[in-house]
Amino acid sequence: MTGKKLGAVALSVGSLVIVALPAGSFGAGDLRDAKSALLQAGQQVQSGLATTVQQAGAKTDALVAKTTSAVRKTADPRANATDPPTQPPVHGTNPHGQGGPAIVDLDPSSARPLGAKPDGSDSGEDVIVGRARGEQIDGGAYHGHITIVGLFGHELAGVDSTPGQSSHGPLQGLQTSVLDPLCQSTSQQVCLSVLTANSTTTATSSTNDFAIARASLLGLGVGAAESQGNIASDANCQTAGGLAKTANVTTSTGALAQVANSASVSKSCRGQAPQVTNSSQVIGLGGTGVALPAAGCADGTPDTQAGIPALLPIICNAEDIAGATAVREALDVFALQTGSNGLLKETTAASESSSVAPPESGVQCADGIDNDQDGLIDAADPGCHTDGNAANSASYDATDNDEADTTRATTGSGSGNGNGNGNNGSGNGNGKNSGVQCADGVDNDGDGLIDNKDPGCHTDGDASNPKSYDASDNSEGGNGSGAQSLNSGTLPFTGTDVIGMAIAGLLALAGGLLLRRREDISSTR
DSSP: OOHHHHHHHHHHHHHHHHHHGGGGGGOOHHHHHHHHHHHHHHHHHHHHHHHHHHHHHHHHHHHHHHHHHHHHHHSOOOEEOSSGGGSOOOBOSSSEEEEEEEEEEESOOOEESBOOOTTSTTTOOOEEEEEEEEEEOTTSOEEEEEEEEEETTEEEEEEEEOTTEEEEOTTHHHIIIIIHHHHHHTTTSEEEEEEEEEEEEOSSEEEEEEEEEEEEETTEEEEEEEEEEEEEEOSSEEEEEEEEEEEEEEETTEEEEEEEEEEEEEEEETTSOOEEEEEEEEEEETTEEOOOSSTHHHHTOTTEEEEETTTEEEEEEEEEEETTEEEEEEEEEEESOBTTBOSEEEEEEEEEEEOOOOOOOOOGGGSSSOTTOSSOOGGGSGGGBTTSOTTOGGGBOTTOSOOSSOOOOOOOSSOBOOSSOOTTBOSOOOOSOOSSGGGSSSOTTSSSOOGGGSGGGBTTSOTTOGGGBOTTOOOOOSOOSSOOOOOTTOOOOOOHHHHHHHHHHHHHHHHHHHHHHHHHHHHHO
16 A cells, blocks of 8 residues: 555544544533543554555555546546636536535546545545535436545445435434433433434435534534535425535534534526525634634635645635536645646535526426415425325425325225225325325314324324324324434433443444455455
8 A cells, every 4th residue: 555545544534533622622521531532542543544554455556546547537528627726626517415524535636527426436536524415316316325434435334315215324323222312311401413424315305414423512512524415496496505514613602613614505496597605614713714824714715825835735715616516615735736736635624516497397296386376386285295295295296287285095996086085996086185194184183283293193202203204194193102202403412421432432333344344355365
């Protein structure tokens, strides 16, 4: 393994350690202990990575070279950037929102755009941490993906979702069974989440959220290595957004400290010019930017140059906007960059967005018109949902050419086409009542709550949790099959022991993945 690849791995580990440093500024003993433990653990992980990489030897070199060569030979012809440091790459040409807190690229390509796969397998990027992407792929379907860790074009851990799916990271079991209940027991005052990776995709959207750690302690909040990649469409507009945050400390009154944040939003509507918004900040204290490493880094001035030209150039707020497509990178550090060629690029907090206005469909449930004049349009109209429930995004049918509020009849053994509940019809009935209490638009148990707003129609008894809504439940009464769900947005923080346990879990995961990679490489010899 060459020295520069080993150096890239060291940089990656160093980035993860730096991300945790703000936690030491609270002055609390528990957090200082956590910082010390994390630094020691980072050194151990770095040592283990170096050993594993060295043992991989020439076979890994050959695999990386072969993969990179194949990617660049089969890539579509693309325009090359003449000044890559100030023209950050967008990934793919399809509509998408993407964010990532840390990327390391050896021998970075000047091609624009790069490949769209979040793991870097078609872009040549070598180390990727926490890249979240929501996109609309060829054919119009939506898709979500989070690369938790990608190394030399191979994803070591990731999360994926397709329409109708919600997927979570490897520590979701620990989160829901241990950390969430502890947070609930403190009335949301002391909470912690570790390795969040949530991807949810519907017929018209995809939301993807990643964070190495989030903590809340009596009004003080900390976020480390966070990213989001989201996209959503209605009949008239499509909005895509990317977000990346490296480290942030907040209080109930606002931001206390910020390190390397970026955001990009693109919105395209039929008959209107696209709207694009980019923003980024390298270092901020108390909501005010700090002029490091240059004055323009404090106020978000695009393409602010610093560092040592050619030897170690630094770019703050690197930006590229073309129509409805935009990229923003908070901080880029290059090594031996001359013109369009360079040895290495390390990016902290990259976000991008690209949107396309929906075409005229000519279909009532996707034309942006209130066809049945009930004050509701397309996805907001129950008549455009297969279950008659406008609150259920998964049941929206954009191909339905009848916006009238009539729920499709349930297929049965009979042949009736009546206008009642249609439960025994052949599927041709036009009855408004679905025959199922939790999807019939009726307050069956007389508690003032209907269908998805009634706790009795949720498997966990929590009407605020759309994931637990059961449209097939034929009893609107009762208290659900489970206890009230927990607030998934806040997670418990219980001191050094829990932090240590979470860190140990992360390191165990990293170690297991590395050992597996080592076995895979050995088996190829």
